[in-house]
Amino acid sequence: ENDNNIQNTTMSSMYNATAQPPQQLTLLTGDEITARMKNLGQLSWNHSMERGMICDGGTQLRVWNRVLEVSNVVVPIPGLGLRNLPSSRGRRGIVQQQIQMQTPSAIPSSLGGSSHSHQTIISSGNCAFLLLEPPFVPSVISEAVDKILFRELGLGRVARLLGPCMAAVKYIFMG
Numbered sequence: 001e002n003d004n005n006i007q008n009t010t011m012s013s014m015y016n017a018t019a020q021p022p023q024q025l026t027l028l029t030g031d032e033i034t035a036r037m038k039n040l041g042q043l044s045w046n047h048s049m050e051r052g053m054i055c056d057g058g059t060q061l062r063v064w065n066r067v068l069e070v071s072n073v074v075v076p077i078p079g080l081g082l083r084n085l086p087s088s089r090g091r092r093g094i095v096q097q098q099i100q101m102q103t104p105s106a107i108p109s110s111l112g113g114s115s116h117s118h119q120t121i122i123s124s125g126n127c128a129f130l131l132l133e134p135p136f137v138p139s140v141i142s143e144a145v146d147k148i149l150f151r152e153l154g155l156g157r158v159a160r161l162l163g164p165c166m167a168a169v170k171y172i173f174m175g
């Protein structure tokens with residue numbers, strides 16, 4: 001059954017940045033940038049990486065959180081249960097979160113969900129994360145990234161690989 005879910009997953013891409021429209025307090029993250037804005041030249045951009053290394057952890061956390069949200073992955077809050085569900089609003093959202101974790105197929109229509117929508121919810125603790133890094137990343141940056149991935153996002157497993165090595169593997173398998 002899990003193999004069918006993997007095969008039905010469509011891959012997409014999004015900016016690894018946040019952007020703010022002029023004279024607005026809205027902060028757009030990842031795919032929201034292209035979905036909401038037509039003229040990208042008007043935006044104030046904030047990129048999280050410099051020379052392949054993460055230099056702004058707050059921006060990177062927002063981007064990774066958006067990627068997990070788009071992928072229907074739920075990030076647990078220690079002591080409070082789960083967050084980042086599409087319909088979590090107040091007390092009613094907490095009830096929906098508990099129901100979705102018990103039966104990940106759908107939200108009952110009595111709680112505001114449609115009876116025919118089936119949405120699989122995955123906990124971030126069950127996710128594996130592949131992080132491509134440049135060689136010789138300082139330990140201060142690696143430790144900060146570990147805090148983001150394990151404490152903030154609650155990921156279960158993280159694999160670190162060198163970006164140039166993965167590029168070489170791609171070309172070896174392509175022919």
